[in-house]
Amino acid sequence: MRIANRIGRLGTETAFAVGAEAGAFAAQGNTVYPFHLGDLNLATPSTVVDGAFRAVTDGKTGYCPNAGIPQLRAALAADVSASHGVEYGPENVVVQPGGKPTIGKFIMALMNPGDEVLYPNPGYPIYESQIEFHGGVAVPYAYIEGADGFELDFDAMEASITDKTTLLILNDLQNPMGAESSAAEHAKLAELVLKHDLYVLVDEAYFDMRYEGTSSSFVSQPGMLERSVILYTFSKKFAMTGWRLGASIGPKKVVDVIAKINVNDESCSNHFIQYGALAGLEGDQSEVRAILNTLQERRDVAVDILNSIDGIACFRPNATFYLWPNVSELMATKGMDDYEVFRRAALHATGVSFCTRLHFGRETPNETNRYIRFAYSGIDVPEIQEGLGRFKDWCES
Amino acid sequence: MRIANRIGRLGTETAFAVGAEAGAFAAQGNTVYPFHLGDLNLATPSTVVDGAFRAVTDGKTGYCPNAGIPQLRAALAADVSASHGVEYGPENVVVQPGGKPTIGKFIMALMNPGDEVLYPNPGYPIYESQIEFHGGVAVPYAYIEGADGFELDFDAMEASITDKTTLLILNDLQNPMGAESSAAEHAKLAELVLKHDLYVLVDEAYFDMRYEGTSSSFVSQPGMLERSVILYTFSKKFAMTGWRLGASIGPKKVVDVIAKINVNDESCSNHFIQYGALAGLEGDQSEVRAILNTLQERRDVAVDILNSIDGIACFRPNATFYLWPNVSELMATKGMDDYEVFRRAALHATGVSFCTRLHFGRETPNETNRYIRFAYSGIDVPEIQEGLGRFKDWCES
Numbered sequence: 142m143r144i145a146n147r148i149g150r151l152g153t154e155t156a157f158a159v160g161a162e163a164g165a166f167a168a169q170g171n172t173v174y175p176f177h178l179g180d181l182n183l184a185t186p187s188t189v190v191d192g193a194f195r196a197v198t199d200g201k202t203g204y205c206p207n208a209g210i211p212q213l214r215a216a217l218a219a220d221v222s223a224s225h226g227v228e229y230g231p232e233n234v235v236v237q238p239g240g241k242p243t244i245g246k247f248i249m250a251l252m253n254p255g256d257e258v259l260y261p262n263p264g265y266p267i268y269e270s271q272i273e274f275h276g277g278v279a280v281p282y283a284y285i286e287g288a289d290g291f292e293l294d295f296d297a298m299e300a301s302i303t304d305k306t307t308l309l310i311l312n313d314l315q316n317p318m319g320a321e322s323s324a325a326e327h328a329k330l331a332e333l334v335l336k337h338d339l340y341v342l343v344d345e346a347y348f349d350m351r352y353e354g355t356s357s358s359f360v361s362q363p364g365m366l367e368r369s370v371i372l373y374t375f376s377k378k379f380a381m382t383g384w385r386l387g388a389s390i391g392p393k394k395v396v397d398v399i400a401k402i403n404v405n406d407e408s409c410s411n412h413f414i415q416y417g418a419l420a421g422l423e424g425d426q427s428e429v430r431a432i433l434n435t436l437q438e439r440r441d442v443a444v445d446i447l448n449s450i451d452g453i454a455c456f457r458p459n460a461t462f463y464l465w466p467n468v469s470e471l472m473a474t475k476g477m478d479d480y481e482v483f484r485r486a487a488l489h490a491t492g493v494s495f496c497t498r499l500h501f502g503r504e505t506p507n508e509t510n511r512y513i514r515f516a517y518s519g520i521d522v523p524e525i526q527e528g529l530g531r532f533k534d535w536c537e538s
Numbered sequence: 539m540r541i542a543n544r545i546g547r548l549g550t551e552t553a554f555a556v557g558a559e560a561g562a563f564a565a566q567g568n569t570v571y572p573f574h575l576g577d578l579n580l581a582t583p584s585t586v587v588d589g590a591f592r593a594v595t596d597g598k599t600g601y602c603p604n605a606g607i608p609q610l611r612a613a614l615a616a617d618v619s620a621s622h623g624v625e626y627g628p629e630n631v632v633v634q635p636g637g638k639p640t641i642g643k644f645i646m647a648l649m650n651p652g653d654e655v656l657y658p659n660p661g662y663p664i665y666e667s668q669i670e671f672h673g674g675v676a677v678p679y680a681y682i683e684g685a686d687g688f689e690l691d692f693d694a695m696e697a698s699i700t701d702k703t704t705l706l707i708l709n710d711l712q713n714p715m716g717a718e719s720s721a722a723e724h725a726k727l728a729e730l731v732l733k734h735d736l737y738v739l740v741d742e743a744y745f746d747m748r749y750e751g752t753s754s755s756f757v758s759q760p761g762m763l764e765r766s767v768i769l770y771t772f773s774k775k776f777a778m779t780g781w782r783l784g785a786s787i788g789p790k791k792v793v794d795v796i797a798k799i800n801v802n803d804e805s806c807s808n809h810f811i812q813y814g815a816l817a818g819l820e821g822d823q824s825e826v827r828a829i830l831n832t833l834q835e836r837r838d839v840a841v842d843i844l845n846s847i848d849g850i851a852c853f854r855p856n857a858t859f860y861l862w863p864n865v866s867e868l869m870a871t872k873g874m875d876d877y878e879v880f881r882r883a884a885l886h887a888t889g890v891s892f893c894t895r896l897h898f899g900r901e902t903p904n905e906t907n908r909y910i911r912f913a914y915s916g917i918d919v920p921e922i923q924e925g926l927g928r929f930k931d932w933c934e935s
Contacts, residue, residue: 142737142765142792143704145650153801157604180600190594197587203577203780203916207554238635238782239804253542270802307540340539368539383600383809385635395539404550405667407636411808412780519600 152270156500159484163494173488174528176495178519179316179463181380183435186428189379192420196413205412208400209236209388213415216422217388221373224348225358227366232393235400238410240346240374240387243399244310245271246406247342247370247389250398252277252308259298260310262502263317263465263512265344268310269502280306281505284320286467290456291320295329302337309334311359312344314351317501317514318465319458324357331362341369349378351460352437367392370399377462377518379421380432386414436462439517439525446529447515450536462518469511471536484513491531549667553897556881560891570885571925573892575916576713576860578777580832583825586776589817593810602809605797606633606785610812613819614785618770621745622755624763629790632797635807637743637771637784640796641707642668643803644739644767644786647795649674649705656695657707659899660714660862660909662741665707666899677703678902681717683864687853688717692726699734706731708756709741711748714898714911715862716855721754728759738766746775748857749834764789767796774859774915776818777829783811833859836914836922843926844912847933859915866908868933877908888928 159177167173208214214231222229237243244267252258254276260268262281272279282298284291311330314321322330334341341359348356360369370391376382389399403409421429440457443464447455452471455464468483477483480497488494496514498504517525556574564570605611611628619626634640641664649655651673657665659678669676679695681688708727711718719727731738738756745753757766767788773779786796800806818826837854840861844852849868852861865880874880877894885891893911895901914922 142648142789144792144795145646145648147650148647148795148798151798151802153798157801182600184597185594185599194591194594197582197591200581201780202582202778203579205780238808241805242803245803249542250545251539251542253544267802274802381599383598383602383806385804385806385808392539395541398541398545401545401548401550404554405548405664405671406639406642406803407782408638409780409782411635411782411811414808 147274150273152266152273154266154500156496159494159496159500162485163488166488166492172492174491174493174524175519176493176515176517176528179516180382180519181377181432182519182521183380183432185380185384186421188424188428189381189417189421192424193413193417196416201413201416203412205409205415207403207409208396209234209410210412210415210419213419216419217373217390220422221371221390224356226361227358229390233390233396235389235396235403236410236415237387237389237403238407239385240372240376241267243370243372243387243389244268244342244344245275246399246402248272248275248277248308249402250395251340255305256308257303257306258308258310259301259306261312261315262505263498264312264502265316266500266502278305281502283505284315284318286510290458291315291318291465293322293326293330299333306337307339308342309339310342310344312346313359314347314356314458314460316347316461317463317496319456319461319463321458321460322359327357327359327362330359331365334368335364339368341365342372343369344372346372346374347377347461350433350436350462352433352440353459356460370395375418375421378429378432379418381418384414384417386410386418436518439520439522440464442522442525443515443517443529446526446533450533452536462516464515464517465512466515467510468513469509472511475536480511487532487535490535491528493528493532544671547670549663549670551663551897553893556891556893556897559882560885563885563889569889571888571890571921572916573890573912573914573925576913577779577916578774578829579916579918580777580829582777582781583818585821585825586778586814586818589821590810590814593813598810598813600809602806602812604800604806605793606631606807607809607812610816613816614770614787617819618768618787621753623758624755626787630787630793632786632793632800633807633812634784634786634800635804636782637769637773638664639803640767640769640784640786641665641739641741642672643796643799645669645672645674645705646799647792648737652702653705654700654703655705655707656698656703658709658712659902660895661709661899662713663897663899675702678899680902681712681715683907687855688712688715688862690719690723690727696730703734704736705739706736707739707741709743710756711744711753711855711857713744713858714860714893716853716858716860718855718857719756724754724756724759727756728762731765732761736765738762739769740766741769743769743771744774744858747830747833747859749830749837750856753857767792772815772818775826775829776815778815781811781814783807783815833915836917836919837861839919839922840912840914840926843923843930847930849933859913861912861914862909863912864907865910866906869908872933881910884929884932887932888925890925890929
């Protein structure tokens with residue numbers, strides 16, 4: 142079959158190959174410590190499960206509105222309004238089968254071919270893929286190491302803006318770095334957005350995955366509510382990655398367009414799961430808090446061991462479930478310049494499986510530091526201790 | 539916000555407006571007879587429900603492979619191979635969140651901008667929308683009345699083919715007409731496909747919704763397996779419209795491309811529902827047969843009443859859950875030339891709500907006959923009798 146030309150511009154998530162390699166290594170009888178997974182090995186709260194099952198029994202198994210059931214749109218608008226300090230109504234919410242669909246739909250709704258789109262790199266690789274697939278120009282921006290976390294490389298970002306730049310993708314709190322913008326950074330970024338008349342995808346997949354302090358949203362900056370679409374997902378907070386439910390939240394004008402794309406792409410999101418999510422939002426939050434407590438404990442154990450390893454320096458992000466240690470010194474000591482050589486050597490010597498910078502967008506010129514990504518969402522504390530203990534021994538041998 | 543230019547080419551399902559009008563009329567205290575709904579008011583079989591619930595309890599709540607769980611791909615390949623008399627393997631199946639996603643993904647995978655695509659009109663309006671949205675030229679083909687059902691207007695179809703025609707969309711068995719191609723028609727169409735080197739989307743959403751005889755698939759024609767992608771859905775057979783599960787089935791080369799689109803668009807389909815569908819395919823089929831028996835009874839009641847009305851002539855399709863009566867004479871007698879005037883007059887006089895030809899693609903030149911669509915999937919026999927009784931009285935008054 143003759144495949145269409147646009148498929149040549151379609152990217153993917155190369156991290157799946159890491160999972161496949163880890164699986165193959167495990168199949169040979171080896172113990173694998175899965176730090177490559179951006180998935181949770183925790184159960185979905187019973188509020189969600191019970192709400193969904195009840196809805197099936199109640200016959201919520203037929204089609205529902207393309208934009209989602211009104212009750213969920215209203216509940217999500219109320220929830221996000223409260224946590225963000227803004228005012229959204231149900232008309233600002235369009236339900237999606239997951240967080241990811243918002244990326245492509247935002248781009249289809251707002252980007253013309255030839256438009257330049259700022260996106261984080263290292264970052265979630267689907268941004269780059271979807272921008273180019275739909276005929277845009279993907280313009281990367283970077284984060285640099287600050288005193289206690291990663292900071293936007295603001296000057297480089299501004300220098301890359303041209304009169305063709307129309308959109309900005311902000312992933313705050315960020316995968317893979319765990320980076321988080323300060324209020325000052327948000328304010329500076331909002332100025333930039335107004336100055337250059339940009340619209341913004343605010344990917345907040347990890348907004349609620351927070352252990353200390355309070356998340357603040359870019360959309361609460363003056364003038365940004367009208368220019369931003371939030372990517373919301375139930376996947377992380379409610380350990381619902383495999384259920385596939387999320388939402389796009391933004392100005393009615395673009396939300397209506399995205400709902401029309403829903404009509405074309407998948408009719409609607411699963412009907413009864415929306416009742417489950419509604420029960421999750423409105424019900425008892427103790428299981429949600431338990432998920433966060435578990436993740437926080439894992440973070441602290443992992444960060445402490447990583448920072449005890451010679452040649453590794455790792456921030457302790459207050460949010461997400463990712464660590465992005467700087468391994469420049471370690472790789473130099475090991476005499477390994479190539480990420481894939483380093484990653485495979487670690488896997489085969491220790492069973493510790495992780496992603497590297499290579500899995501988060503194309504490398505950009507002048508990158509000198511080396512980073513790898515550890516996800517602690519899919520591995521329990523005893524295995525974190527055992528796996529990273531082995532990794533430490535290998536690093537220091 | 540500045541909406542992208544491509545959104546100007548995006549269509550929708552105007553039938554939703556009919557549902558909204560019916561809802562508004564009901565809200566005023568009127569009885570509405572919902573013949574406009576392409577949805578089922580029947581319960582999902584317990585095999586599917588139990589299988590899905592069990593999978594949640596077993597922790598199938600995290601991500602699954604982008605192309606679907608291997609067990610479901612294998613079971614679906616076996617099921618479709620058996621019913622179609624062809625040989626598919628798991629590598630030919632990519633699971634989707636519904637039947638509809640296959641339409642857009644087929645077009646993105648195989649159509650270049652400027653390509654001409656043959657599609658049925660009257661037909662499912664999303665074909666027209668997705669072809670034009672992705673930059674193609676939508677070229678309609680029609681069905682004409684034969685002795686005991688609708689037949690492809692073959693000569694007109696062939697006359698519309700140019701050297702830019704690359705794809706054909708075939709919806710067999712057909713919504714809204716209930717049309718079904720004979721073996722001879724399939725053979726003739728396969729010749730045409732080979733002669734003009736076309737690839738084919740075979741939308742078989744209603745393949746298993748059959749009351750008498752056996753469905754035969756276009757893909758079993760010589761040479762067509764390599765040139766066709768089947769749109770498969772669990773929605774109708776298992777009364778699962780709101781669960782959102784289906785698949786694209788075709789040559790590995792295009793299935794791999796569609797799986798890569800899955801990675802970008804929604805990561806994967808719901809994990810535990812795939813176990814429910816697997817249980818539905820492999821479990822006891824008595825509830826599936828009961829659904830078909832119920833629908834057949836509704837069909838016979840509805841067809842008999844419609845054909846008893848002066849000025850209406852209606853085929854009795856062996857498949858789908860749609861009727862497409864010719865109401866040319868009736869509308870002339872009523873002095874109503876406009877579809878919307880006729881539809882609203884009927885709704886307000888009788889409570890009977892239906893779609894018309896207008897909801898199934900743009901009208902084409904030289905259409906002389908008038909048709910409306912009755913769906914009997916969402917209304918029980920007593921309401922069919924009562925509603926169509928009132929409709930008959932109004933028609934003949």
